[in-house]
Amino acid sequence: xxxxxxxxxxxxxxGDRDAFRELVERYQRRVASLAxxxxxxxxxxxxxxxxxxxxxxxxxxxxKGDSGFYTWLYRIAFNVCVDHQRREGKLANLRPESEESGDxxxxxGADGPLPDExxxxxxxxEIGRRFEQAIRELTPDHxxxxxxxxxxGLSYEEISRVLECPKGTVMxxxxxxxxxxxxxxxxLL
Numbered sequence: 001x002x003x004x005x006x007x008x009x010x011x012x013x014x015g016d017r018d019a020f021r022e023l024v025e026r027y028q029r030r031v032a033s034l035a036x037x038x039x040x041x042x043x044x045x046x047x048x049x050x051x052x053x054x055x056x057x058x059x060x061x062x063x064k065g066d067s068g069f070y071t072w073l074y075r076i077a078f079n080v081c082v083d084h085q086r087r088e089g090k091l092a093n094l095r096p097e098s099e100e101s102g103d104x105x106x107x108x109g110a111d112g113p114l115p116d117e118x119x120x121x122x123x124x125x126e127i128g129r130r131f132e133q134a135i136r137e138l139t140p141d142h143x144x145x146x147x148x149x150x151x152x153g154l155s156y157e158e159i160s161r162v163l164e165c166p167k168g169t170v171m172x173x174x175x176x177x178x179x180x181x182x183x184x185x186x187x188l189l
Contacts, residue, residue, distance in 0.1 A: 005069035012060055020060075024053050027070060030152060031077045037147040038081040040136055048084055052077040067161045074154075074162040078144060085140065134184040142177040149174055 003011070003022070011019035031052055035045035055076050063072050135143060148154045148162060160167045
């Protein structure tokens with residue numbers, strides 16, 4: 001049975017670098033997914049992932065175990081994303097679509113292979129682009145809530161801890177974000 005996060009944290013605190021490497025391997029993709037969703041740039045997301053794990057390692061003594069390691073790590077990642085946006089002097093939702101952000105793998109909301117018909121493929125690609133654009137147009141707080149809930153599958157309580165805001169605020173932001181997406185994508189639905 002693989003060790004749990006708390007055991008890996010304890011071993012890392014005792015100087016076991018392999019234990020921290022295991023934590024990185026366990027959560028690297030999820031942190032990258034959050035960063036790409038927030039920043040819409042693979043290059044920026046890779047920087048954020050590296051900085052997130054560096055900060056987590058440097059401040060591991062601050063992790064008390066009151067929440068899960070995953071939640072604590074996501075909070076760091078979210079803060080690093082926000083700091084990155086501030087340093088760059090721009091918000092991700094105001095970035096123009098670029099080659100760098102245009103192909104991030106399957107479009108958000110894609111549910112498997114595209115149909116074979118060229119018209120259907122074009123329509124599916126357009127829906128994916130419009131959906132990604134609608135996500136980019138949300139404020140960073142609303143984008144974070146929708147990504148953490150719908151993409152990462154976190155509970156309201158986990159999102160509340162990650163974003164350090166009350167559960168009611170999470171629910172309100174999620175409701176608003178869903179309404180905004182629905183409004184922007186109405187003609188596609």
